[in-house]
Amino acid sequence: MHKLIYFIRRTSVAILFVVIEIIAIRSYAYSTPYTQARLLGMSNAVTGSFYALLHNIKGYFSLRSENERLTARVAELENRLDALGSDAATVDISASFHQYEYIPARVVSNSINRQKNYITLNKGISDGVSTDMAVLSPDGCAVGTIIDCSEHYAVAKSLLNTEFRISGVLAKDGSPGAVWWRGGDSQIVEFDGVPKYATVEAGDKVRAAGFSHYFPPEVVIGTVESAEVVGNTYHCRLRLAADMARLQNVVLVNNMMGGEAQNLEASHK
Amino acid sequence: MRYKNYILLAVVAILLQVLLLNNITISTLLAPMLYIVCIALMPIEWPPLRVLLAALTIALVMDFTMGTCGLNVIVTLPVALLRRPTMHYLAGISDISSDEGIPSAKRMGVRFHRYFVAIIVLHSLLFFSVESLSFTSFGLWLARFVCSTAATLTLAYLVVFLFETKLHSK
Numbered sequence: 537m538h539k540l541i542y543f544i545r546r547t548s549v550a551i552l553f554v555v556i557e558i559i560a561i562r563s564y565a566y567s568t569p570y571t572q573a574r575l576l577g578m579s580n581a582v583t584g585s586f587y588a589l590l591h592n593i594k595g596y597f598s599l600r601s602e603n604e605r606l607t608a609r610v611a612e613l614e615n616r617l618d619a620l621g622s623d624a625a626t627v628d629i630s631a632s633f634h635q636y637e638y639i640p641a642r643v644v645s646n647s648i649n650r651q652k653n654y655i656t657l658n659k660g661i662s663d664g665v666s667t668d669m670a671v672l673s674p675d676g677c678a679v680g681t682i683i684d685c686s687e688h689y690a691v692a693k694s695l696l697n698t699e700f701r702i703s704g705v706l707a708k709d710g711s712p713g714a715v716w717w718r719g720g721d722s723q724i725v726e727f728d729g730v731p732k733y734a735t736v737e738a739g740d741k742v743r744a745a746g747f748s749h750y751f752p753p754e755v756v757i758g759t760v761e762s763a764e765v766v767g768n769t770y771h772c773r774l775r776l777a778a779d780m781a782r783l784q785n786v787v788l789v790n791n792m793m794g795g796e797a798q799n800l801e802a803s804h805k
Numbered sequence: 806m807r808y809k810n811y812i813l814l815a816v817v818a819i820l821l822q823v824l825l826l827n828n829i830t831i832s833t834l835l836a837p838m839l840y841i842v843c844i845a846l847m848p849i850e851w852p853p854l855r856v857l858l859a860a861l862t863i864a865l866v867m868d869f870t871m872g873t874c875g876l877n878v879i880v881t882l883p884v885a886l887l888r889r890p891t892m893h894y895l896a897g898i899s900d901i902s903s904d905e906g907i908p909s910a911k912r913m914g915v916r917f918h919r920y921f922v923a924i925i926v927l928h929s930l931l932f933f934s935v936e937s938l939s940f941t942s943f944g945l946w947l948a949r950f951v952c953s954t955a956a957t958l959t960l961a962y963l964v965v966f967l968f969e970t971k972l973h974s975k
Binding site for chain 2: 548552557560567570575
C-alpha cells in the first residue's frame with residue numbers, strides 16, 4: 537500500500553500531464569473540421585500500423601480456414617464458368633465493358649460491439665482506393681462502404697453502423713426496401729419498406745439494389761429470418777450473409793460509372 | 806511577498822499578449838507568443854506540479870482569449886514539463902536547491918541565454934507544428950516559425966531587460 541502511494545506520488549505530475557493533454561487534444565481536434573480531419577488521418581495512420589501488426593500475427597493462425605473459403609469460392613466460380621459452356625469462349629473480353637473494378641484488401645481492425653462500427657483496411661489512396669467504394673467479403677457479400685482514406689489505409693463504415701443505410705431488393709421478385717442496423721445483434725439487420733403485396737418468406741435472399749451506385753446489384757446482403765406486415769409494408773429481420781465478426785480479407789469495389797451517374801443526377805436536383 | 810517580482814512580470818507579459826499582440830496583425834508570418842516568458846522565468850525552485858498547474862492556467866487564459874480550443878494547452882504543458890531538464894542540460898543547474906529565484910542573465914550569465922532561447926524555440930516549434938498539423942507547405946511553415954520565433958525572442962528579451970533594469974534601479 538505504501539509502495540502504491542509512493543508510486544502515485546512519484547508519477548502524479550506525469551499522469552496529470554497525460555490526462556490534461558488528452559483532454560486538450562480532444563478539444564482541439566473537434567474545434568474545426570480541418571483539425572478533425574488531420575488528427576483523424578494521423579490517428580488512422582498510427583492505429584492502422586499497430587493493428588496491421590496484430591492482424592498479421594492473428595492472420596497467420598487462420599490461414600487454413602481462409603484457404604478453405606477461397607477454395608470454395610474458386611470452385612463456385614469454375615462451376616459458373618462451366619455453366620456458361622461454349623458461350624464463354626465466344627465472349628470478346630477486350631470489347632466488353634467493365635463497370636466495376638475490384639481491389640483486394642486486408643482488414644487491420646474491425647469493431648462489431650459499438651453502435652457505430654468501422655473497419656480499417658490496409659489499402660489507401662496509393663492503391664487506388666477512394667471514398668464511396670463498396671466493401672465486400674471474399675465471398676461477395678456486402679460489408680460496408682469506404683468513408684475516409686489516408687495514403688496507405690482506408691476506413692469503411694460497416695453495415696453494423698446505425699448510420700448506415702443501403703437499398704436492398706428481394707432476390708426472387710425485386711421488391712425494394714431499405715437495409716439498416718438497429719444495434720445489438722451483430723448478425724441481424726433490419727429490412728423494411730417492402731410493399732405488402734410482395735410475398736416475403738423466411739429464407740428469401742436479399743441483394744443490393746444498386747440504386748446507391750456503390751454496390752453491384754448482384755451483391756448479397758442477407759437472408760430473411762422473419763417478416764411481419766406493419767401498416768402497408770413488410771418489416772423483416774435479415775441474417776447478414778457476411779460473417780462480420782471474422783472478417784480477415786475484403787474486396788473493394790470501385791464503380792467507375794458511379795461518379796458520372798451521380799453528377800448527372802445532381803445536375804437535375 | 807517572495808514571488809512578487811515574478812507575478813508582476815507574468816501579469817505584464819499576459820496583458821501584453823492578450824490586449825496587444827493578439828489584436829494586431831502585422832503579417833501572417835508574425836505571431837509572437839510573449840506569454841511563454843511566464844513559463845521560462847518561473848522561479849527555479851518551484852516543484853514540477855506547481856509549474857504544471859501555473860502553465861495550465863496561463864495556457865487556458867491564452868486559449869480562451871485567442872479562441873484556440875486547447876492549442877495553447879497542448880504546446881505549453883510539454884514546455885513546462887521539459888523546463889527542468891532544459892535547465893539541467895543547458896543552464897547547468899543540476900541541484901535545484903543550490904540556485905533559486907527567477908532565472909536571470911545577471912546571475913546566470915550565458916547559461917541563462919542558452920536556456921531562455923531553447924524554451925522559446927521549443928514552444929514555437931511545437932506551437933506552429935500543432936497549429937498547421939501538416940508540412941505540405943513547409944516553406945511557409947518555416948517562414949512563419951522563424952519570423953514568429955524571432956519576434957517572440959525580441960519582445961521577450963525587451964520585457965526581461967526592462968524588468969531587470971527596474972529591479973536593479975530599486
